Amino acid sequence: MRPVLLALIAGAAVLAAPPRLLAQLEEPPMEARVLADGDSGSTWSIAEATMEPGDTHARAGRAMRFHIDVNHETGEVNYPIGWPRTYISLPEGERDWSGWDFIDFWLYAESSREALPTTPLGFIVRCPDKNSSFTTNLSDARLGEWVHFRFPISSLPDPANCAAVQFYISESNYQHGDVLDFWIDDLRLLRYSEPTLISVQPLNQVAFRDQPVLRIAVDLTGLEEGATAQVEVGLRRDGEGVALAATALGAGLATIALPLDAAPAGSYEAWARVAGSDRTLTQPVRVVSSPWEAEGQ
Ligand SMILES: [Ca+2]
Numbered sequence: 380m381r382p383v384l385l386a387l388i389a390g391a392a393v394l395a396a397p398p399r400l401l402a403q404l405e406e407p408p409m410e411a412r413v414l415a416d417g418d419s420g421s422t423w424s425i426a427e428a429t430m431e432p433g434d435t436h437a438r439a440g441r442a443m444r445f446h447i448d449v450n451h452e453t454g455e456v457n458y459p460i461g462w463p464r465t466y467i468s469l470p471e472g473e474r475d476w477s478g479w480d481f482i483d484f485w486l487y488a489e490s491s492r493e494a495l496p497t498t499p500l501g502f503i504v505r506c507p508d509k510n511s512s513f514t515t516n517l518s519d520a521r522l523g524e525w526v527h528f529r530f531p532i533s534s535l536p537d538p539a540n541c542a543a544v545q546f547y548i549s550e551s552n553y554q555h556g557d558v559l560d561f562w563i564d565d566l567r568l569l570r571y572s573e574p575t576l577i578s579v580q581p582l583n584q585v586a587f588r589d590q591p592v593l594r595i596a597v598d599l600t601g602l603e604e605g606a607t608a609q610v611e612v613g614l615r616r617d618g619e620g621v622a623l624a625a626t627a628l629g630a631g632l633a634t635i636a637l638p639l640d641a642a643p644a645g646s647y648e649a650w651a652r653v654a655g656s657d658r659t660l661t662q663p664v665r666v667v668s669s670p671w672e673a674e675g676q
Contacts, residue, residue: 407658409569409570409571414482415443416566417441417442421468422467424468426462428447430446431443436562442564444562445465447558447559449463449550450550461550463548463550464545464548465547468542474540475538475540476541477532479569480601481529481570482566483529483567484527486562487524487564488522490558491556491557491559496552497518499518500516501545502528502545503546504535504543504545505544506536506541507537511536513530513534572601573601574602574608575656576599576653576660577598577599578597579595579649579650579660583664584665585666585667586667587668588666588668591638593614593649595634595651596632597633597651599628602629606629608628609625610626610627610633611651611652611653613650613651614637614639614648614666616647624636624638625654647665649663
């Protein structure tokens with residue numbers, strides 16, 4: 380599995396926790412593979428629920444409606460308070476997701492309840508089975524609102540072998556008789572279609588003026604296997620550059636050594652971009668002349 384900076388792994392619901400710097404930028408071009416959008420995609424299996432296309436709520440065309448009548452008395456014999464669920468099983472040839480960047484979907488919730496519980500709906504990707512799964516609670520789901528969810532493929536346990544995708548509830552989180560509709564639309568795999576930096580992080584946020592280099596970690600995607608792109612990093616203050624380095628990188632996480640010899644002490648912006656792109660990622664960094672100066676912060 381490709382390592383990814385923690386800031387990105389934490390970016391579960393895009394509405395709730397976007398990587399701050401990325402959120403301000405226009406999204407670079409992406410390619411998509413539809414898993415389900417109400418009008419195309421895979422066939423859903425169900426248990427203790429229904430999953431049908433409908434157009435009452437949809438981002439475009441139709442969406443998939445996951446309908447549940449919560450019932451604490453029926454269902455599997457030993458588990459009357461059970462797990463209504465819906466899932467797709469992917470055929471052999473569609474399980475390698477390692478060339479994709481994200482799994483992404485939109486969710487709209489309706490209920491007989493006044494509010495959703497704190498763990499309203501679960502989402503699972505099995506890679507390939509329950510012993511090797513990505514599982515998360517979609518706590519950011521909202522009644523009467525479309526909420527966008529996006530998860531990095533690199534957070535799945537085995538991106539090369541993703542066999543099933545599932546939504547489910549635990550009836551124990553609900554009252555007997557609750558009625559639920561979760562509308563799911565644009566469930567897709569996404570990937571950047573051109574070389575794109577998804578994060579930049581100086582390995583020190585405080586650098587000493589006499590250290591020869593500051594290492595800048597970058598995560599590059601949007602490249603075919605074996606291809607490279609030129610990546611530039613630098614330090615600047617008030618628009619004026621004081622350090623610059625560039626190197627050709629393949630997809631994945633890498634560090635670039637930025638020579639510090641011309642940087643006076645002060646506060647800077649470390650920046651990174653794919654050469655020729657106008658999309659620049661930045662992070663603050665300080666250069667100090669002595670350890671005492673660093674401690675004074
Ligand atoms: Ca749709």
